[in-house]
Amino acid sequence: MAMPRALIAAHMKTFRLSALTLLALSASFATADDKDGKPYPIGYSDTPLIFPGSKWKVHDIDRPRPEAVKPGEKPGDAPADAIIIFDGKDVSKFAGKDGAECPWKVENGELVVNGGDIWTKDSFGTCQLHLEWKTDPNTAGNSQKKGNSGIFFMDRYETQILDCDNNPTYADGMAGGVYGQTPPLVNAVRPAGQWQTYDIVFTAAKVEGGKVTEPAYITTILNGIVVQSHTKILGPTHHKKDTNYDGEFPEKAPLRLQDHKNSIPDRMRNIWVRPL
Numbered sequence: 555m556a557m558p559r560a561l562i563a564a565h566m567k568t569f570r571l572s573a574l575t576l577l578a579l580s581a582s583f584a585t586a587d588d589k590d591g592k593p594y595p596i597g598y599s600d601t602p603l604i605f606p607g608s609k610w611k612v613h614d615i616d617r618p619r620p621e622a623v624k625p626g627e628k629p630g631d632a633p634a635d636a637i638i639i640f641d642g643k644d645v646s647k648f649a650g651k652d653g654a655e656c657p658w659k660v661e662n663g664e665l666v667v668n669g670g671d672i673w674t675k676d677s678f679g680t681c682q683l684h685l686e687w688k689t690d691p692n693t694a695g696n697s698q699k700k701g702n703s704g705i706f707f708m709d710r711y712e713t714q715i716l717d718c719d720n721n722p723t724y725a726d727g728m729a730g731g732v733y734g735q736t737p738p739l740v741n742a743v744r745p746a747g748q749w750q751t752y753d754i755v756f757t758a759a760k761v762e763g764g765k766v767t768e769p770a771y772i773t774t775i776l777n778g779i780v781v782q783s784h785t786k787i788l789g790p791t792h793h794k795k796d797t798n799y800d801g802e803f804p805e806k807a808p809l810r811l812q813d814h815k816n817s818i819p820d821r822m823r824n825i826w827v828r829p830l
């Protein structure tokens with residue numbers, strides 16, 4: 555059967571577009587090596603400083619290159635330089651209150667939130683965190699009583715964990731929120747019963763002589779969606795109270811994971827940290 559004229563025209567248009575795209579791509583990826591056989595420079599020493607007083611020139615050949623870090627096999631897997639906090643086997647990296655044994659148990663490679671808050675044995679300041687969590691669709695309660703848990707950076711700034719699917723609550727208490735301060739940019743949760751991923755960059759407050767001179771910041775990605783973008787943290791997390799940076803602050807502190815006593819415990823898995 556003959557191809558209709560309109561279809562032929564559409565094919566021709568697609569072909570022309572593809573040819574143009576290929577031409578444009580080959581031009582943008584062209585290197586000196588492509589045409590004159592000379593290798594492309596791997597740096598320069600005859601360029602201006604990046605800014606006045608900078609240690610480095612633009613494209614400086616002497617500037618040390620960042621070291622390589624081997625990424626995980628699959629998205630979400632820990633890279634080679636991560637500190638594995640929970641890999642599905644045991645709770646050896648955690649302690650309970652005042653250094654007691656970690657009360658949370660491991661089932662099917664998952665960390666079961668139960669028996670009070672837990673703390674990492676290691677302390678962290680500025681860091682990247684990956685953590686996966688799941689609330690149970692059958693847990694009772696509403697608002698802040700439905701699947702509530704949380705990640706407290708430096709034992710004081712909470713990123714909320716909560717079942718926010720069909721569960722109205724105050725905006726600054728939603729998952730992805732800086733609890734009591736800043737709601738998530740959007741509600742990015744999956745329904746209860748599904749695994750949710752947090753990838754968070756936490757920047758610790760600057761501390762001099764125990765006093766905070768610059769606040770902490772947080773960038774939070776929930777299920778691949780940015781919900782906090784370099785958000786200023788106003789001070790430690792409180793319930794029904796405002797906050798500030800008065801008092802003494804450490805430069806590092808343990809991460810705390812919250813047990814908010816849901817009727818059916820939340821679960822977590824694949825937790826790793828990269829101090830930055």
Ligand code: MG
Binds near residue numbers: 703704712715812
């Ligand atoms: Mg919480």
